[in-house]
Amino acid sequence: MYFVVGVAFIYLFVLVVRALKKYIKSVPVRKEKAESAKSLGEVIKRYHMQRKMTQEFVAESLGVSRQAVSKWESGASDPRQQI
Numbered sequence: 195m196y197f198v199v200g201v202a203f204i205y206l207f208v209l210v211v212r213a214l215k216k217y218i219k220s221v222p223v224r225k226e227k228a229e230s231a232k233s234l235g236e237v238i239k240r241y242h243m244q245r246k247m248t249q250e251f252v253a254e255s256l257g258v259s260r261q262a263v264s265k266w267e268s269g270a271s272d273p274r275q276q277i
Contacts, residue, residue, distance in 0.1 A: 234273055235266035 242252045249267070253260040265271040 233269060235269055238263065238273075239267040 238252065241247075242249065249263045250260045253263045256263070262271070262273075266273050
């Protein structure tokens with residue numbers, strides 16, 4: 195009986211160690227995902243800045259006001275909430 199409990203404990207310990215190793219190795223991946231998962235407003239801002247577009251042009255293209263685009267980019271509002 196004690197042998198079975200001991201084996202089960204060792205097996206559980208091995209599983210915990212494996213899980214911790216996997217978690218520790220995933221830190222860079224999780225950081226990369228967090229950086230790439232920026233808000234939609236940040237993506238819009240980066241896109242229009244790279245292409246030298248104005249907020250007004252982006253707003254007209256999307257059919258919204260320039261103020262809406264400005265609020266999205268600053269994080270004051272989220273475009274997904276307005277749908």
